[in-house]
Amino acid sequence: MQHIFNILGWFLSNIVLIITIMIFSAYVLLAIFSAITLRIYLRKNSYVDYNSLILAPLTPSISVVAPAYNESKTIVENIRALLSLYYNNFEVIVINDGSTDDSLEKVIKAYDLEKVNYFFDYRIPCKRIRGVYKSKNRSFHNLTFIDKLNGGKADALNAGINVSGKELICSIDVDSIMEPDALLKMVKPFLEETDSKVIGTGGVLRIANSCDIQGGRIKRIHLPKRFLARVQVLEYTRAFLMGRMAWSRLDGLLLISGALGMFDRETVIKCGGYSTATVGEDMELVVRMRRYMVEQGKKYKIIYIPDPLCWTEVPSTHRVLGRQRNRWTRGTVETLFKHKKIFLNPRYKKFGMLGYPYWFFFEWLAPIIEFFALVFFIFLIIFGSPNWPFAILLFAFVYTFAVSLSVWAILFEEMTYHKYEKKRDVLKLIGTAFLEPFLFHPLTVVWAIKGNWDYLRGKRGWGKMDREGFSDSSSPPGK
């Protein structure tokens, strides 16, 4: 027993240290890459006049595809916000995915909809369409409302893509709030393509909890009042401004968030649309599209835009957040296992040699190792005698490094888009960064372990996602 214990300990010493060095190096490198990418982007963007795009005749057409399930509280306002996006050639397709509330009735009434004789071409398989609705009011001519049997988010998106007749599709959550110029900014990389086809663009998500919202638009930005939502502001800032920007530059991006992504429609259709067999359909689609392009021998690009383009409500209770993280974990595992062929496969270049291994080791495997390491540490406390002074020093080391990384992320935000205007908000964020490792991180590990466990048990569902809904003082649109 003692010998096994010794071997295990020695093994941990080496492997763990390698992973430690890799993680530390990866974070520092990603932060540096992000900083460079952000600087170049902001400088180039300072010469761009997006207004010239609004009426330009050469812009590609876009279908904004928004699935909705029991969004009765906010759906009317959110559709209105989508219809008023700044772009000259777009349609809005909202898919009622078998809602059990009164979403359908509310939308029909608010937008004067009626059923049309739509011939539905199931180019991508999806659940049966009960009806396609258009407005009698010409002001809403670019709105299409689909009522279908419940099949989940991916299935609803596929239905929307089938109806879409435009060159690009922009998939969003109907309860997200898009910046008015989001389409203009997301379409630009498609216009800049040269020999490599741009197949997707993603934008930065921001957190709308506690913000003032009117008419489906953000009127005033506030830092979330609740700690659990506020800590996610930090998470999102780090993930988007320090992580994805760098991965975009390194051509290793595996994920465009389901809350906001723009894709080349034909490529999506050729890839078979969103997968209904996974709860991580957003990541799975990106990975499948990338695989498709490589296997077809086509040059391609996926671009991330650092501009805050979309505001979303994040879970602010442990129960709902736990479900979300559980689902994210299962989605990651499902995608990684489904596309294991890519792992360290030179054919897929940086995508296979960098992006996929990063997700494999640091996004999926890390919490599992961490969990077992923690168990082992507890075991040591009970049966051995850890060197406490050294352990405390190590703790201080990682803790201060982690917090300083968060403060760097806050600086990135400050130097780029500085959306939080009050000084108090910055101080609160920094305070949150100090508390995060104690109050939030352990929970993320538990949720990740539970996600893995549920995956092994074959759980595939989304779980109930309660939303508080944005408070909105404006009136609903008239007929």
Added chain:
Amino acid sequence: MNSRLIFVLILLVVQNSYVFSAKHNSVELNPTSKAVRILDEIRVKTGNGIFIDVFDFENFSIFMKVLIIVIVYSLISMILLLGFILFHRNQRETEAKVWQILKEKYQLLLMDYLFNEEGLNHVPEKINKVAANTYKRRILVEEMKDLIINLSGNYADNLRDLFYKLDLDKDSMQKALSKKWHIKIKGFRELAFMNLKSANDEIIRCLDSNNSILRMEAQLALVRLNDTDRFAFLDHLQRPFTKWEQMNVHEMIVSHNLEVPEFQKWLNSGNNTVVIFSLNMIKVFRQVQAADHVIALLENNDPEIRKTAISVLGDLEIKKAVFYLKHHYKYEIYENQLAILVSLNKISDESALKFLIMVIDKEDDVQLQIEAAKAIRDLGDAGQKALEKLMHSNYKNYLIIIKHVLDKRI
């Protein structure tokens, strides 16, 4: 990302606690045991444990030092960053206010100068003082750029004259010759706004730059500054002319009311993107006289050019193109077949009726059938009759498709 760092913490604590607890607390290893032999073998195979050596007791202090250095670095960086963030925020707010105040002030100064004809020969001391200060000069130039957009005739000439008198052209020239691309662009823009051609050679050199934004700014500057042949750059463009660049050039033509050239002269360009741009401009500026050249492009090897040519023929409603579109249909790729049907719909010529009915009959693809049916629908009475006949056809069940295309709400 941060969460992963905490993971590192625990792992480090585990591994080192283990290593040191083993050393300090005499977790004795039996040198003869099988486990130790395995351990030693592994150590040998892995280069005697390159990492484990770092943690040998002898090196303990080095590792401790590294940890302490990182901790101190992290703490200091946190404090400094916090200070910097707060300072930066104050500074930014103040700068924005000052900038706005000065801009408004300089606008009044410039207006006074421009609308006071007697004073035009003499530059007021106030403006001279502003131009002498680097920071204030930047604001002054910005204001002049904003102002000249809304000026024409003598006023615009006088403003340009003032630009010269203040030696701001030299400043812009210096910027245009800078090695830094973002400063170069500022220079190009200033020169273009003030219609100063002194840096044209440098701008031409940048047409082939690797930097896409610099390349585009050079194109835009030339379109404004090259009076004799604004679009000459299209003759020599080697790199792909991106849609973004195309749109900006189009925007420049429209917003500055520039003379539109005959774009057909670039339809034979060796650069496919230039051909596509020219086709689009032929469509936008409705240069129907280029129809024959556009029809000729239906034979082009590049499917994207053919697709654009097909769309242009439809948008320009070129009747004689119907014959060619019908002829090319069967040789085309799927996307272009769809484009042909859309164009036939736009041209709306009865001579296409039989062909369109044949498409509905022969094709299995629903999208092609729908587009053909739409084209028939828009052919007027003949089309309506044809659709009615198709609705009662025993050959295939077209009812659902025809109902779809007849529903005007879709």
